[in-house]
Amino acid sequence: xxxxxxxxxxxxxxxxxxxxxxxxxxxxxxxxxxxxxxxxxxxxxxxxxxxxxxxxxxxxxxxxxxxxxxxxxxxxxxxxxxxxxxxxxxxxxxxxxxxxxxxxxxxxxxxxxxxxxxxxxxxxxxxxxxxxxxxxxxxxxxxxxxxxxxxxxxxxxxxxxxxxxxxxxxxxxxxxxxxxxxxxxxxxxxxxxxxxxxxxxxxxxxxxxxxxxxxxxxxxxxxxxxxxxxxxxxxxxxxxxxxxxxxxxxxxxxxxxxxxxxxxxxxxxxxxxxxxxxxxxxxxxxxxx
Amino acid sequence: xxxxxxxxxxxxxxxxxxxxxxxxxxxxxxxxxxxxxxxxxxxxxxxxxxxxxxxxxxxxxxxxxxxxxxxxxxxxxxxxxxxxxxxxxxxxxxxxxxxxxxxxxxxxxxxxxxxxxxxxxxxxxxxxxxxxxxxxxxxxxxxxxxxxxxxxxxxxxxxxxxxxxxxxxxxxxxxxxxxxxxxxxxxxxxxxxxxxxxxxxxxxxxxxxxxxxxxxxxxxxxxxxxxxxxxxxxxxxxxxxxxxxxxxxxxxxxxxxxxxxxxxxxxxxxxxxxxxxxxxxxxxxxxxxxxxxxxxxxxxxxxxxxxxxxxxxxxxxxxxxxxxxxxxxxxxxxxxxxxxxxxxxxxxxxxxxxxxxxxxxxxxxxxxxxxxxxxxxxxxxxxxxxxxxxxxxxxxxxxxxxxxxxxxxxxxxxxxxxxxxxxxxxxxxxxxxxxxxxxxxxxxxxxxxxxxxxxxxxxxxxxxxxxxxxxxxxxxxxxxxxxxxxxxxxxxxxxxxxxxxxxxxxxxxxxxxxxxxxxxxxxxxxxxxxxxxxxxxxxxxxxxxxxxxxxxxxxxxxxxxxxxxxxxxxxxxxxxxxxxxxxxxxxxxxxxxxxxxxxxxxxxxxxxxxxxxxxxxxxxxx
Numbered sequence: 035x036x037x038x039x040x041x042x043x044x045x046x047x048x049x050x051x052x053x054x055x056x057x058x059x060x061x062x063x064x065x066x067x068x069x070x071x072x073x074x075x076x077x078x079x080x081x082x083x084x085x086x087x088x089x090x091x092x093x094x095x096x097x098x099x100x101x102x103x104x105x106x107x108x109x110x111x112x113x114x115x116x117x118x119x120x121x122x123x124x125x126x127x128x129x130x131x132x133x134x135x136x137x138x139x140x141x142x143x144x145x146x147x148x149x150x151x152x153x154x155x156x157x158x159x160x161x162x163x164x165x166x167x168x169x170x171x172x173x174x175x176x177x178x179x180x181x182x183x184x185x186x187x188x189x190x191x192x193x194x195x196x197x198x199x200x201x202x203x204x205x206x207x208x209x210x211x212x213x214x215x216x217x218x219x220x221x222x223x224x225x226x227x228x229x230x231x232x233x234x235x236x237x238x239x240x241x242x243x244x245x246x247x248x249x250x251x252x253x254x255x256x257x258x259x260x261x262x263x264x265x266x267x268x269x270x271x272x273x274x275x276x277x278x279x280x281x282x283x284x285x286x287x288x289x290x291x292x293x294x295x296x297x298x299x300x301x302x303x304x305x306x307x308x309x310x311x312x313x314x315x316x317x318x319x320x321x322x323x
Numbered sequence: 324x325x326x327x328x329x330x331x332x333x334x335x336x337x338x339x340x341x342x343x344x345x346x347x348x349x350x351x352x353x354x355x356x357x358x359x360x361x362x363x364x365x366x367x368x369x370x371x372x373x374x375x376x377x378x379x380x381x382x383x384x385x386x387x388x389x390x391x392x393x394x395x396x397x398x399x400x401x402x403x404x405x406x407x408x409x410x411x412x413x414x415x416x417x418x419x420x421x422x423x424x425x426x427x428x429x430x431x432x433x434x435x436x437x438x439x440x441x442x443x444x445x446x447x448x449x450x451x452x453x454x455x456x457x458x459x460x461x462x463x464x465x466x467x468x469x470x471x472x473x474x475x476x477x478x479x480x481x482x483x484x485x486x487x488x489x490x491x492x493x494x495x496x497x498x499x500x501x502x503x504x505x506x507x508x509x510x511x512x513x514x515x516x517x518x519x520x521x522x523x524x525x526x527x528x529x530x531x532x533x534x535x536x537x538x539x540x541x542x543x544x545x546x547x548x549x550x551x552x553x554x555x556x557x558x559x560x561x562x563x564x565x566x567x568x569x570x571x572x573x574x575x576x577x578x579x580x581x582x583x584x585x586x587x588x589x590x591x592x593x594x595x596x597x598x599x600x601x602x603x604x605x606x607x608x609x610x611x612x613x614x615x616x617x618x619x620x621x622x623x624x625x626x627x628x629x630x631x632x633x634x635x636x637x638x639x640x641x642x643x644x645x646x647x648x649x650x651x652x653x654x655x656x657x658x659x660x661x662x663x664x665x666x667x668x669x670x671x672x673x674x675x676x677x678x679x680x681x682x683x684x685x686x687x688x689x690x691x692x693x694x695x696x697x698x699x700x701x702x703x704x705x706x707x708x709x710x711x712x713x714x715x716x717x718x719x720x721x722x723x724x725x726x727x728x729x730x731x732x733x734x735x736x737x738x739x740x741x742x743x744x745x746x747x748x749x750x751x752x753x754x755x756x757x758x759x760x761x762x763x764x765x766x767x768x769x770x771x772x773x774x775x776x777x778x779x780x781x782x783x784x785x786x787x788x789x790x791x792x793x794x795x796x797x798x799x800x801x802x803x804x805x806x807x808x809x810x811x812x813x814x815x816x817x818x819x820x821x822x823x824x825x826x827x828x829x830x831x832x833x834x835x836x837x838x839x840x841x842x843x844x845x846x847x848x849x850x851x852x853x854x855x856x857x858x859x860x861x862x863x864x865x866x867x868x869x870x871x872x873x874x875x876x877x878x879x880x881x882x883x884x885x886x887x888x889x890x891x892x893x894x895x896x897x898x899x900x901x902x903x904x905x906x907x908x909x910x911x912x913x914x915x916x917x918x919x920x921x922x923x924x925x926x927x928x929x930x931x932x933x934x935x936x937x938x939x940x941x942x943x944x945x
Binding site (some may be wrong): 069116117119120123124125126127129130131134135136137138139140141142144145150182252256259260263267292293294295296297298299300301303306307308311 | 384390436437440441443444445447448449451452455456457458459460462463570573578579580583587611612613615616618619620621622623626627630834
């Protein structure tokens with residue numbers, strides 16, 4: 035039982051990160067109709083920028099992370115401008131176009147930071163909490179808390195602010211949104227920048243848990259995308275549940291099947307998608323009737 | 324493409340040029356190894372394998388429209404099965420190769436299964452996930468020897484030819500690629516591939532034309548996997564050593580880039596993309612990061628500026644040149660409709676007998692009841708009109724009859740046989756054809772191909788002939804093309820045969836959709852607002868065509884808002900309002916029915932005979 039909870043805790047921590055990644059995918063898809071396969075690479079850039087601020091510039095972690103989010107968000111604005119012709123296009127083109135953009139980011143990372151990865155020391159030195167024999171690393175608690183705050187902030191932004199409501203309007207019908215005076219291009223740019231900042235947050239948080247390297251985004255991107263699909267593509271609660279789901283499945287798969295955790299995770303994922311194609315919360319799609 | 328018998332010599336010249344080009348290309352490919360050093364021949368060998376993989380991708384993605392990110396796993400299944408069977412179990416190379424192909428085809432069926440339920444980005448992530456699962460397996464499993472891989476795979480023995488020479492291996496690969504490409508092109512241009520392209524363009528319209536969507540998706544995946552497997556077998560035999568790093572997700576994306584950059588809708592484009600990117604990648608291999616940067620930028624640029632890929636570029640220049648020359652394109656004109664041969668009725672149907680019986684049909688959408696206990700009978704040989712205000716359930720009725728929606732209650736009987744809850748393709752095979760309110764033509768198929776999809780009434784399993792009797796397919800296809808040319812001539816569309824529907828005026832597209840429905844030789848034709856968007860003259864022609872269709876033995880049901888057309892064309896009229904049948908009878912009776920007037924004009928309308936012309940005002944504008 036103890037090991038069950040131990041596995042669950044580790045699954046939930048990674049799940050929170052996948053949820054953040056899934057949230058970025060969903061936000062961009064929901065507001066722009068773009069399936070962004072460069073998201074993993076953006077995450078990697080965020081992780082590098084954060085670790086550079088934290089390790090080289092010796093900023094406190096709590097400052098380095100928002101700074102990295104801002105820088106990556108700005109990078110996101112540039113990427114959005116380049117990919118704008120692909121928005122609402124045929125999926126094959128979005129797929130390879132965004133993969134191409136991801137390749138560029140990866141190459142840029144190798145040129146700037148070299149292909150060797152770097153380890154990031156944990157910013158939280160507190161001893162793990164002990165809850166009934168289950169050891170919970172303090173940093174994991176921080177990750178889950180930060181993720182929860184980010185989710186809440188995003189939900190409030192989308193539902194309570196004028197800008198957020200306008201972005202949802204663009205998602206539902208970009209022509210009608212234009213007609214009522216919303217600047218669709220600007221709205222899309224902002225949502226892509228927010229998506230990039232979320233990816234940077236995920237990257238910055240995952241740095242101390244894994245290892246920062248130019249290819250770190252590949253696997254995180256695929257897991258996060260799977261999480262978004264599992265929850266219901268475009269849905270915010272879906273991203274959370276999907277992320278936690280993929281994290282927990284992966285964690286239990288790793289415990290029971292060791293090396294075969296990816297194999298088990300994706301076979302289970304495939305079966306779940308076939309049972310419920312639109313995800314747990316149903317797809318919130320861009321309306322293209 | 325259907326060519327009429329009297330093809331002008333000018334149109335034949337490009338075909339001759341194309342044949343000449345092919346021969347030249349074959350000779351060049353044959354002589355190529357004489358110009359290459361040891362390093363470049365190995366690059367050429369790799370390029371051919373990627374080309375083979377890309378052709379498979381082109382078939383499943385470009386032709387059938389199914390996202391497949393597991394091609395690299397098919398490559399891996401082929402290679403690993405060959406390696407394991409030859410080194411561990413001591414099978415001969417060719418026996419192992421055959422078993423490997425069977426294993427890959429099974430893998431293709433497994434990966435294709437999710438496509439029966441999900442599409443687009445869902446299918447993308449599922450197939451990618453399965454590829455990740457496969458890679459995870461080969462890096463961990465004892466049987467694949469994990470990270471260290473399998474070495475000592477024998478070169479294939481072939482009539483005493485030493486295939487461990489990279490030069491001679493090139494010829495083996497070249498022959499396999501040529502065969503694979505020829506087979507792929509044969510599929511694309513004959514019934515199976517035509518159906519796949521129709522399914523890619525519009526799965527709904529394809530199923531209404533009798534295409535069985537699910538088996539076809541499965542065939543597409545199995546085809547792709549067989550190409551992947553062949554490349555895997557050849558790779559194992561060429562290198563003699565395989566390890567997981569050859570089958571990475573990065574290589575999957577490289578392969579995808581080859582297909583998109585070359586041109587996914589053209590198998591030749593896939594080959595070009597594979598060759599170009601392999602060579603470029605090898606050239607830049609020492610520059611690693613810069614090469615990756617350049618490659619990424621090129622991919623983005625091609626997708627943004629040339630979405631049709633490299634093969635699409637000459638066409639763009641050609642059309643630019645034409646515009647520069649000021650020629651407005653075509654001089655094709657719509658010809659007169661030639662009345663179809665008169666027949667009393669289709670076989671097995673007596674005029675006046677009930678052909679379609681709908682009883683107590685119910686269909687709900689969440690809270691809304693779109694069809695509420697609808698009953699009506701269509702008699703063989705009549706033209707029945709269905710009218711009613713917008714949102715009264717007319718199109719929903721057609722969608723339930725043609726199998727797009729399952730009914731929540733009631734029954735449909737077609738020619739005495741129960742026909743409710745069937746798939747659209749089954750309904751189509753029972754002799755029901757339809758047109759759509761908003762045109763649904765296959766946009767990337769020529770006018771002739773649109774007709775051919777509907778003309779082909781074979782079942783999907785008929786396609787086994789591709790494996791052992793291609794000549795029969797070729798002959799069948801020729802017969803179909805002759806029939807398509809006849810029908811196009813009947814409908815006055817012969818001059819548009821080689822054009823894409825999107826380039827034609829709206830009225831001609833409407834007529835094409837009607838012709839496509841008739842091509843399926845239906846007993847019952849459902850027309851959903853056939854006159855929408857037509858001008859007065861086109862409407863008069865439509866009335867004539869519909870009468871001729873009926874006289875040729877086809878029963879017609881039409882939904883229409885244009886009351887003039889309904890009154891003059893239909894022998895009986897059924898009026899729907901809010902999902903209920905509120906009136907039924909002869910046009911003159913129905914137009915005086917108080918319930919009908921109320922539905923159209925509201926309660927306060929005075930029921931007077933003159934008001935009968937009023938409903939015309941509600942004609943839908945799209």
